[in-house]
Amino acid sequence: MNPYPPLKALVAFDAAMRTGSFSLAAAELFVTPGAVGQQIQKLEEWLGVALFVRQVRQVQPTEDALGYWKRIQPALAQIADASHRLRDRRNSAVVLSMPPGFATKWFASRMASLLRQHPEIELHLNATPQVIDLERESIDLAIRYFDGQAPELDVTLLLQDESRVYANPRYLAPLDLREPDDVARATLLVTTLQPHWPTWLERYSRLSAARIAAIPRIHFDQSLMAIEAARQGQGLILTSPHLVEAELAEGSLVEAFAHALALTQGYYLVHHGKLPLRPAVATVKQWLIDEAGNSVHVPLGPPS
Amino acid sequence: MNPYPPLKALVAFDAAMRTGSFSLAAAELFVTPGAVGQQIQKLEEWLGVALFVRQVRQVQPTEDALGYWKRIQPALAQIADASHRLRDRRNSAVVLSMPPGFATKWFASRMASLLRQHPEIELHLNATPQVIDLERESIDLAIRYFDGQAPELDVTLLLQDESRVYANPRYLAPLDLREPDDVARATLLVTTLQPHWPTWLERYSRLSAARIAAIPRIHFDQSLMAIEAARQGQGLILTSPHLVEAELAEGSLVEAFAHALALTQGYYLVHHGKLPLRPAVATVKQWLIDEAGNSVHVPLGPPS
DNA sequence: TTCATGGCGTAGAAAATCTATTGCATGGCG
DNA sequence: CGCCATGCAATAGATTTTCTACGCCATGAA
Secondary structure, eight states: OOOOOOHHHHHHHHHHHHHSSHHHHHHHHTSOHHHHHHHHHHHHHHHTSOOEEEETTEEEEOHHHHHHHHHHHHHHHHHHHHHHHHHHHHHHEEEEEEOHHHIIIIIHHHHHHHHHHOTTOEEEEEEOSSOOOTTTTTOSEEEEEEOSOOTTEEEEEEEEEEEEEEEOHHHHHHHOOOSGGGGGGSOEEEETTOOOHHHHHHHHOOOOHHHHHHSOEEEESSHHHHHHHHHTTSOEEEEOGGGSHHHHHHTSSEESOSOOEEEEEEEEEEEESSSOOOHHHHHHHHHHHHHHHHOOOOOOOSOO | OOOOOOHHHHHHHHHHHHHSSHHHHHHHHTSOHHHHHHHHHHHHHHHTSOOEEEETTEEEEOHHHHHHHHHHHHHHHHHHHHHHHHHHHHHHEEEEEEOHHHIIIIIHHHHHHHHHHOTTOEEEEEEOSSOOOTTTTTOSEEEEEEOSOOTTEEEEEEEEEEEEEEEOHHHHHHHOOOSGGGGGGSOEEEETTOOOHHHHHHHHOOOOHHHHHTSOEEEESSHHHHHHHHHTTSOEEEEOGGGSHHHHHHTSSEESOSOOEEEEEEEEEEEESSSOOOHHHHHHHHHHHHHHHHOOOOOOOSOO
């Protein structure tokens, strides 16, 4: 009925075969020799086969034992190995999920510093636009762009988001934008998922709905592509300063207006709230919080 | 330190993965669902990895669980298979050891009947002249040619041995042997291991030592070869009637004298005396005893 | 000869495993 | 729309398994 022998006994058997002695096997397993003897006796009973010939002061494996050992030894090794890997990986590995735009524009440049500070951590980055099931996919930490409302999860605000207007300075120069109304002369680069242009225009400009509707637009379904278009001087982009840090630093984008649009959304760090985090995961979490804290917005002001 | 996860838990895990449900797994293992849940929880703790996402009324394996299962499943199957084989073989198989001469001359002709009567038995015949270690070589039953003195072993007399004189009738005819003294005119086929000719001659003939020493002899170190030589009319053989049954039946050998030499040796059935015999072994033992009981000596008398 | 070694056997202690039960959330069914 | 059946979690207590402690024995070395 039950296809498995007493598995604990197999471990004792393996140790006894390797060491050639119940006593040595017992020492290896941190038990008394008697325990090993009993385990092997139980295995012999279950199999209906003598595995060792007991002689005085020593045991000798039978033919059957040798053959059996040859078969089960690799199986045990396989189990030990697979278990070790999983266990080990989970001790040092951290699986981190975030949206691709954030990964590229904010995280990528900082990742090197994380790995330098914590070389023992094996980082698995999962950059996907979908919101994925943390548990199902064994995600340790995720950065999500949302409003922070998620009971059941442990949620920490990393970066409160805001929207600012950026453009390539060579694109801006001829336009000579001085106040929000002037955007009517520009092209708007619109990201489908963060359609904040209407809000911005309503708040800061005095343009009529008709004139707003007449402004040329190019639509993108990913922030990444919109940012790239802006960098190449295709128009004005209204996006998060966190996503254009590199472009601001290299000067390929500059802020066109000082008018920021506050948003309820932000980049939040989330993880399951039940179990305590493994040390490696806690390390990464803290590092992310620290990095985000240092990543303060330095407004560049309008082009000089 | 310990490379193995709780192995019992692996069995539960495997069942749960296969069935996709703790309850079904529990039914398969003949335990309560709670037991399965606890085992899996223990495994998850040991690995430091969640294996199932508990949802309402169902569980779903994580990615880690799938990967882990893929690795340990073959290992478990290997253990089950190796154990099953050993166990199964030992249930139906019987390893029987005997001297090669006895195997060929007495056992071979009867073996078919044994297998016919007990088709469920898988018989392993080990015909070797050496006396081998029953336990070390996992021999269930052995037939040994000796005097039956073996404490520690369970010993049953199968056939008390005796030595009788046989020859090919065409070899005998011209010699016209009428009484033991007449063997001086013949050639003696001598088996090194059973050197009973001197005893026979001393007991039944009145020949002097010098005349006995003058009789031509051919020496063989195996009974088999001496018997074959006798069959081909090379001389007189002094051997056990049990070994020449077939030749007597076909008439290629006949008994030359009615004088039998009783021996202290015989064919004994031996096995370790500690454990009770497995049913298959007991069956073969009884069959051997019965066969030996029926195998009565039918003296053919001198050639007519 | 004596001693140390390494196995066996047994009884009882310790640990593990299982059962029994309750509670909960939910999906199917009337 | 309410009710019931399902499947898992959590706990405590019972049961089974496993380990230790200890004495015994045979042997080979000092």
